Amino acid sequence: MKRMSGYPEYMQESLRLVEKTRPERIGKTFPAMTAEEKERILRDWHPDYKEESKRPLRIGPCKGQVMPHEVADILEAHPAITPDEIDLTDIAYDLDVLVIGAGGAGLSAALLAHENGVERDRILMVQKLRLGDANSKMSQGGIQAADAPDDSPTLHYLDVIGGGHFANDPDLVEALVKEGPDVIKWHEELGVIYDKNPDGTMQLAPGGGTCRRRMHSCKDYTGLEITRVLVDEFLNREIPYVEFTCAVELLMDDKGQVAGSVLYDLDSDEYLIARAKSTVLATGGFGRLHIQGFETTNHYGATGDGIALAYHVGARLRDLDSTQFHPTGAAYPEQIVGQLCTEKLRGRGAQPVNKYGELFVYPLETRDVEASAIIRECYERENGVVTPTGMRGVWLDTPLIDIINGEGTIEREFAAMFRNFKKFDIDIREEPMLVFPTLHYQNGGVAINTRSETSIPGLYAAGEVAGGVHGKNRLMGNSQLDLYVFGRRAGRFAAERAKKISLGKLTLSHLDRYERWLAEAGIETDRRAPILLPEYRGKRTLEHQLKLL
Amino acid sequence: MMDDEVEMVTIYVMGKRHRVPAGLTIMKAMEYAGHQFRRGAGCRGGFCGACATIYRTKGSYKLQGALACQKIVEDGMYIAQIPFSPAEKKTYNIEELRPDAGVFLEYYPEIARCLSCNTCTKACPQDIMVMDYVQAALRGDVEEAAKLSFDCIGCGLCAVRCPAEIVPYNIGQLARRLYSRHIVGPTEHVLKRVREIEEGRFDEEIEELKTLDREALQERYETRERRL
Numbered sequence: 001m002k003r004m005s006g007y008p009e010y011m012q013e014s015l016r017l018v019e020k021t022r023p024e025r026i027g028k029t030f031p032a033m034t035a036e037e038k039e040r041i042l043r044d045w046h047p048d049y050k051e052e053s054k055r056p057l058r059i060g061p062c063k064g065q066v067m068p069h070e071v072a073d074i075l076e077a078h079p080a081i082t083p084d085e086i087d088l089t090d091i092a093y094d095l096d097v098l099v100i101g102a103g104g105a106g107l108s109a110a111l112l113a114h115e116n117g118v119e120r121d122r123i124l125m126v127q128k129l130r131l132g133d134a135n136s137k138m139s140q141g142g143i144q145a146a147d148a149p150d151d152s153p154t155l156h157y158l159d160v161i162g163g164g165h166f167a168n169d170p171d172l173v174e175a176l177v178k179e180g181p182d183v184i185k186w187h188e189e190l191g192v193i194y195d196k197n198p199d200g201t202m203q204l205a206p207g208g209g210t211c212r213r214r215m216h217s218c219k220d221y222t223g224l225e226i227t228r229v230l231v232d233e234f235l236n237r238e239i240p241y242v243e244f245t246c247a248v249e250l251l252m253d254d255k256g257q258v259a260g261s262v263l264y265d266l267d268s269d270e271y272l273i274a275r276a277k278s279t280v281l282a283t284g285g286f287g288r289l290h291i292q293g294f295e296t297t298n299h300y301g302a303t304g305d306g307i308a309l310a311y312h313v314g315a316r317l318r319d320l321d322s323t324q325f326h327p328t329g330a331a332y333p334e335q336i337v338g339q340l341c342t343e344k345l346r347g348r349g350a351q352p353v354n355k356y357g358e359l360f361v362y363p364l365e366t367r368d369v370e371a372s373a374i375i376r377e378c379y380e381r382e383n384g385v386v387t388p389t390g391m392r393g394v395w396l397d398t399p400l401i402d403i404i405n406g407e408g409t410i411e412r413e414f415a416a417m418f419r420n421f422k423k424f425d426i427d428i429r430e431e432p433m434l435v436f437p438t439l440h441y442q443n444g445g446v447a448i449n450t451r452s453e454t455s456i457p458g459l460y461a462a463g464e465v466a467g468g469v470h471g472k473n474r475l476m477g478n479s480q481l482d483l484y485v486f487g488r489r490a491g492r493f494a495a496e497r498a499k500k501i502s503l504g505k506l507t508l509s510h511l512d513r514y515e516r517w518l519a520e521a522g523i524e525t526d527r528r529a530p531i532l533l534p535e536y537r538g539k540r541t542l543e544h545q546l547k548l549l
Numbered sequence: 550m551m552d553d554e555v556e557m558v559t560i561y562v563m564g565k566r567h568r569v570p571a572g573l574t575i576m577k578a579m580e581y582a583g584h585q586f587r588r589g590a591g592c593r594g595g596f597c598g599a600c601a602t603i604y605r606t607k608g609s610y611k612l613q614g615a616l617a618c619q620k621i622v623e624d625g626m627y628i629a630q631i632p633f634s635p636a637e638k639k640t641y642n643i644e645e646l647r648p649d650a651g652v653f654l655e656y657y658p659e660i661a662r663c664l665s666c667n668t669c670t671k672a673c674p675q676d677i678m679v680m681d682y683v684q685a686a687l688r689g690d691v692e693e694a695a696k697l698s699f700d701c702i703g704c705g706l707c708a709v710r711c712p713a714e715i716v717p718y719n720i721g722q723l724a725r726r727l728y729s730r731h732i733v734g735p736t737e738h739v740l741k742r743v744r745e746i747e748e749g750r751f752d753e754e755i756e757e758l759k760t761l762d763r764e765a766l767q768e769r770y771e772t773r774e775r776r777l
Contacts (some may be wrong), residue, residue, distance in 0.1 A: 035771055133591040133599050147742040150776060154652045154754040161758075162770030170759045178751065181742040188735050191643055191726030193695065200734055206777040213777060221700065224596055225725075228703060232722050244587065266587045299597075300590045335574055335621060339594045364777075415700050419675065420595055422621060533585065541583035 006331070006426030007434075012481055014355045014385055018395050018432055021357035026403060029351075032362040038369050045372040045380070047437075048323055048472075053292050056542035059517040067320040067444075070289040074308050077527035078518065080248045081271070083508035088260055091273050096126050096498035097491070098260050098276035100247045101306070102127035103117060103134025104223070104483030105463030105490070106282035109231040110239055112491030113280075118498060124274060125234075125241040126263055128283075128301045128532065132231040135284055135299045135464065136483055139223030140416060141207065144481035145180030147205055151212040151544035153177040159480060161367045163209040164443075164471020167319060168272035169381035172469045173456070175450045176478065183484040192229050194216055195413070205347040208327075209366035217476045220342050220416045223480060245272070247305070249511065250279065250459065251311050253387055253504035258313055258458035262508075264532075277501055278458055278494035280486060281306045285442035285464035291323050295338025307464035307528035309522050310446040311509050316455040319444025322472040327370035328352070329438025331393030335426045338438045341396060342417065343367070343476045345433075349404040351397045351520075352435070354383035360394075368473045371437035378436065395432040402429055413520050441479060443470050452490035460494050462486035463505040560625040567628045575602055575617035575628055589632040592611030599705030601674075604628045614672040615708035636716040641723075648727040657720055660687055662713035669707035669717050674693035675700050679707045679717045686720050694721065695728035 007015060043049050055072050056064050067075075082336075097113040099106045102125055110125050127133070146156040156177040161168050184202075188194065195203040195217050204213035218225035234241075251273070253259040255533030260276035272321065283306030287298025291374040296302070307317060328341040346352070346363040352370075354377050355358050361373035374394050384392035402409050410429045411418055421428050445467035452460045463483045470478060518525075535542070556571040560578060567582035576590060591599025600617035607625025617630060639656040646652050653660050660683060669679035682697035698721030708716040745751070758766065 035767070116776045129588075129591060130597075130599055133597050135592075138592045138594055138596045145739075147736075147739045149738060152754070153746060153751045154758065155773065157755055157758055158770050158773050161766065162773075166763050166766060174755050176757065178746050178755070181739050181746060184739050185735065186741050188729060188733075188739070189644075191728075193699070193725055193729045193733070194736070196733070196736070200736065201738060211773050211775045211777075219699065224702060225699075228722060229726060230725065232638075233643070235638055236642065238640060297594065300586065333631070334572065335577075336594075416596065419700075420619070508620040533587070535585065536577070536580040537583055537585055538581045 001446065006424055006431065008388060011385060012478050015431065017355070018353055018356035018397055021353070022397065022400065025351060025359060026400065028359070030359040030362045033365060033369060037475065040324055041372045041376060043375045047292050047325055048321065048366055048368070050548065054321060054376065058521040058523060061314055062317045065317065068291045068323060070291050071286060071304065071307070071320055072529060073113060074289070074304055074529040074531060075311050076523050077525060077529040079312055079514055080530055081262060081511070083511050086098035086214040086508060088273060088506040088508065090221065091275050093124050093148065093272070095260065095274060095276040095281065096122035097278045097494045098274050099123070099125040099280045099282060099334050100261060101134070101282035101284060101462060102131045102241065103282060103499050104227055104230065104480070106280065107132070107227070107234050108484050108487030109280045109282060109462060109491035109494065110234060111230070111237065112488045113495040114237055114283035116492050116495035118495045119316060120237060122237045123239050125239065126245045126247060126274070127241065127243050128246045130243050130406055131241060132227045132526045133299065133301065134227070135302060137223045137227040138297065138299060138340065139480050140220040140340060140342035140379055141206065141479045142217035142222050144210070144214045144475070144477035145216060145481060146177060147184060147185045147202065148212060148214065149439040151214055153180065155211055156180065159210050159475060161476040164473050165317055166471065168471035169468035171450050172448070176469055176481060180481055183481060184486070185196055187226060187229070190233055192226050195219065204534065205344055206364060207343055208364045208370055209272065209475045215344065215347060218342060219412070220344060220414045226480070233393045247309060247450050248530065249508065250309050251275065251508065252313055252510050253507050255504040256501065257501070258456050258459065259503050259506055274507060275362040275503065277284070277498040277503060278460060280490045280494050281446065281459060281461040281465055282463050282490070283465045286441050291439055295329060296439040297329060297338060297340040298439070299325060303534055304442070305532060306461065307445060308529040310454060310459065310461065312514050313456050315459060316447040317445065318447045318467040319472060320467070322443040322446065323439065324367055324441035324443050324474055325371045325437040326440035327367055327374055327437050328396055328435040330433065331436040332387045332390050332434040334389055335424065336420065337391065339420070340438070341433050341435050345396060345398055345401065345417065346416065348409065348413065349400045351400060352360055353395050353408070355385045356383065366473055366475065374435070374437055387434065391436060393434040393436040395430045396435045399430055399432065441474055443467070443472060443474055448486065451493040452486045453493065458497070460490040462490040558622055561627045563629050569622060571622070573622055575615065575620050575622055576600055579617070579682040583658050589617065589630040589674065595619045596702060598639055598702035599632060600630065600634060601704035602625045602628060602630050612777045614674055614710070616704065617676045619674065631705070631709055632680065634708050636705065636708045638719050643726050643730050646727060646731070648731040650687060652727065653686045653720060655721065657716065659715050660720060663687060663715060666712060668710050668712060672710040674704060674706065675702060677701055681713060682721055682724070683717050686724050691724050691727050692732060694724035698701050698724060721774060
């Protein structure tokens with residue numbers, strides 16, 4: 001039997017056991033947990049349930065809300081700028097709609113603002129990195145929508161709200177599930193290529209916590225395919241945009257409305273004032289804050305800027321105590337540790353097994369439960385495989401996918417996974433992946449209603465930055481859907497508002513108020529937020545750094 | 550994390566020499582050497598194409614393409630990032646186009662200059678048969694062009710290297726949208742469900758769920774039929 005060289009010699013014995021038990025595992029599964037078992041395993045093993053990893057927020061309208069230290073740290077930090085540095089009379093952009101962030105939610109908002117009657121030159125999209133560079137693009141496995149004959153938005157509603165531990169906002173869930181099929185229709189009109197069966201129906205897969213096959217996919221490049229089509233359409237409409245430009249603060253007016261943003265050009269280091277009647281926050285999540293030191297699947301720009309900006313103007317936040325750890329991040333090789341191994345692998349038959357090649361969990365539990373079971377297998381039962389860097393992981397037995405669905409399935413449906421592992425001499429058609437949970441998604445965020453309005457007039461939020469849709473745990477494929485449902489709504493209602501309102505005098509006085517909150521709570525810190533870019537430079541470099549220019 | 554015993558290699562970032570631990574990706578090696586990316590970093594997982602890089606290895610004359618987040622450094626490697634290509638993207642209304650060779654010739658006439666030299670394919674960090682999909686588009690085989698180009702992440706390396714100044718990734722994008730919009734078309738059961746929702750068919754059911762208390766809703770959730 002030929003052996004690939006991808007895994008070190010000492011793992012070979014465990015790999016042989018996985019191979020040995022594989023035939024008897026075909027067609028078998030591990031029983032799903034009962035509600036009580038789920039509750040217990042979450043309490044004992046899910047990183048979210050570690051009391052010492054969180055604290056109550058000490059300032060502002062959401063004082064007392066519990067959240068991870070890393071998130072509280074960016075909220076209990078000084079605003080990035082002080083009002084006296086900024087000339088508010090020097091307006092660079094005068095707009096109806098400003099969209100901050102150019103992932104799936106931002107692109108949808110800009111397109112819909114345009115379709116709802118805002119002239120394109122009265123719209124501006126700003127993006128910290130490149131157009132379309134966002135977590136949206138990295139989504140692999142799929143997007144949920146209840147359009148199959150044996151499925152319904154009602155069943156989708158149950159899955160979403162049960163998966164979210166009944167903490168979701170029911171109105172937002174209703175909007176999500178009822179608009180799902182229309183999002184798919186919209187995508188196909190724009191030219192997104194979804195995977196289909198030979199008879200022309202959608203090829204649908206199950207996901208963790210779904211009661212039907214509801215996952216629509218574009219191979220394992222689902223987010224890439226949708227995002228690049230939206231980018232192409234956005235460029236066709238010639239809507240103005242600026243890349244490598246961040247929002248460092250929101251602007252308000254003297255009527256208490258959000259009125260645009262102070263932008264910061266990453267090339268020239270200058271600030272620019274964008275005055276806008278409606279502002280859409282589509283800045284994504286906080287994966288790059290590395291909650292509890294976890295590796296992350298997230299994009300380079302996912303530094304939680306949006307929640308800091310929104311809180312500076314006093315917007316209500318919710319569910320930030322809840323972080324999603326994706327059950328299967330790569331644990332080996334070292335170069336790709338933490339990167340996503342899509343849930344669709346399990347949807348198509350791959351099983352998590354321990355170092356003895358034994359099943360230990362139902363492969364499609366909700367993400368929080370599945371992740372907890374993997375952590376328990378590694379750290380309580382000590383049935384994980386230890387990597388050369390001391391990390392632990394379990395096997396995700398991918399060769400089953402081709403055995404169950406026919407040869408060629410992996411190459412056809414998992415082109416990205418196959419390619420990413422092949423670079424390290426691991427052929428996932430023949431050998432399993434070594435996986436461990438990885439920081440994946442910000443479940444909570446800025447509170448919104450079904451019009452994507454936040455609690456502050458003039459400020460809209462959509463996508464990962466917003467909270468309430470997914471409660472305390474998001475199901476696979478619902479964040480992709482969330483982007484387009486609430487991104488489109490944000491664009492539409494932002495456009496509507498812009499036609500009706502007028503702005504008063506611009507102000508940054510909310511930043512002075514924020515400083516007062518910090519002082520009153522006795523918070524002394526040199527932290528500033530938003531942080532904009534993560535810091536990965538070598539320790540020696542940073543110790544020797546001089547800021548001369 | 551790096552200890553003294555770790556094997557080090559020498560790399561040259563835009564000509565400047567650095568000693569970095571072996572085994573790092575180009576991206577992590579550049580960070581180790583003191584770069585904080587503004588341009589040139591994106592998803593860090595091989596999905597976005599923001600970190601397109603040209604490199605040359607020791608003793609070789611060849612310029613090769615890679616993604617900085619995916620390629621491991623080698624001793625003696627010369628590295629330059631090309632995170633932007635000033636390529637032209639034509640604007641169009643996808644609804645009004647016809648899926649044939651004429652579209653490509655109209656919007657991207659330079660496609661006819663393809664020499665079949667295969668430089669684009671060799672430059673592709675995704676190992677896509679770039680030249681083959683450009684040729685398919687030229688023949689009017691939209692489906693083939695769409696399928697062959699599907700794994701494109703738009704890094705731009707093919708366009709930078711093409712001696713005929715074709716921008717293959719824009720051609721692939723156009724082909725894929727044409728294929729879905731005009732050849733595959735909409736999905737019947739999706740359209741049907743959209744109509745049902747518009748007619749309010751599920752309103753009552755969902756309204757009813759929204760009135761349930763937590764316990765009753767949980768009961769509904771736990772006992773829902775799973776049909777996978």
